[in-house]
Amino acid sequence: MTLTDARLAADDFATDAIDIDQLAEHGYVIVPNFLPRSQCSALYDYAQQLAPQAWQQAGIGRSDNYTTNTAVRQDKIRWLSAQEPLENAYLEMMDQLRVQLNRELFMGLFDYECHLAHYPPGAFYRKHLDAFKGRSNRILTTVFYLNSEWQEADGGQLVIYGERGEVLETVLPEAGKLVVFLSDVFVHEVLAGLRDRFSITGWYRLNTSIGGLVDPTS
Template sequence: MEAIAENIAEQLYEKGWCIVDNFLEEGFRKELLEEQQDILHHGQFRMAGVGKGGDFRIQPEIRSDKVCWMDYWQLTPLQRRYWDQIEELKSAINQRCYLGLRSYEAHFAMYPPGSFYLRHLDQFQKVSYRVVSCILYLNDEWSEDDGGALRMYLPQEDGTEEILDVFPKGGRLVIFLSGEIPHEVLMTFKERISITGWMRDIEY
C-alpha cells in the first residue's frame, strides 16, 4: 500500500489526477459491494441533491443518483478498513503535495439505469474545504456499452481542455484535485456503484 500511495501522490502532484486499477483486493471489493447492496435494500439511500445547507435542492435534471453517507463516528468494520487505507493515502499526499489535508468524508453512491450528473466541480463556495476527490468503483462487471463513464475535463496549458472518459470498472480508484478538474457522470444503462469521498482541509 505504501508504494501505491506514494505513486498516487506523485501523479497528483505532477498532473492533478490519477487512476489506479485494482486499488482494493478483490475479496474486499466484493465485501464492500455486498454491504452497499444490503444498505440499499434496507432503504437507507436518499436522492442526492446540489448545493449545501440552505441552498440544498433535489434537482434530478442536474443529478439523479442516490447516496448513503458514512458516519465517521459509526463506521462498520468494512468501512473502517477502507477509511484506514484512505488515511494512509491522505498522509502520502500531504507529504508530497503539502495540501494540509486533515479529514475525509464519503458516501456510497448508486446511479440507477438512466441516471447521470451534469458537469460540475466538487469544490465551490459552500464546500471550499474539499481538496482531493476520491472515487472507488465497486461494480462486479462493466463494459463501455453500459455507459456511466466519469468524463473528466482536463485543463491544458494552452487554455483548452482534454476530455477523458473513465469507465467505472470494479476496484478502480480515481483521484483528482476537487477545485481544478470539472467532470460529469454520463448516463448509465445499469446500476453503477461507488464510494465517493473527499479529502478535506478541515477537521471532523
C-alpha cells in the same frame, strides 16, 4: 474475505498504489487496481444488501443552498460512518492515504468524508465542480468503483474535462479502480449507464474550523 479481514493488505495498497508524481504534475491520477477483487466484492455486496431507507436522494449545493434537482443529479447516496465495521475499514484505509499525501505533497489535508453512490440504470450527474476556489475546504476528490464485469457498452463513465472544455479522461467504472483529482480544478460528469452502478465518492478537506465548529457554513 471481507474488507475488515483484509485490512493489512489494504494498508499496502493505500500507501503504494498512488502515483504521487502523476498527481502532483497533472492534478489527477487513475489507479486501475487500488484494491483487490475480494475487497471490492465485499463492498459491492454490502452496498447491494442495504435497505432502501439506508439511501437518500443526492443533492447539490451545501447548507442553505442545498437542494435536490434530478435534472442535474440522479444518484442516491449513503454517507459512510465509523460505527459500521465495513464502512469504518474503508475510512481508516483512506485516512492512511491522507497521511501519505500530506507527508509527500505537504497538502495539509485535515479529514476525509465520503459516501456510497448508487446510480440506477439511466441515472446521471451533469457537468460540475466539486469545489470553488476560496469557497470550499474540499481539496481532493476520490472516486472508487465497485462494479464487476463492467463493459464500455454499459455506459456510466466518468468524464474529466480540461480548462478549455476538452476531454482529458473517460473513465470506465470498473471494480477496484480509484480516481483522485483536485476538487476545484476539474469539471467532470457521470454519464448514464445501463446497469446499477456503485461507487464510493469522497473528499479530503482542509481544517476551516471556527470556534470549534468544523467546516462552518458561510
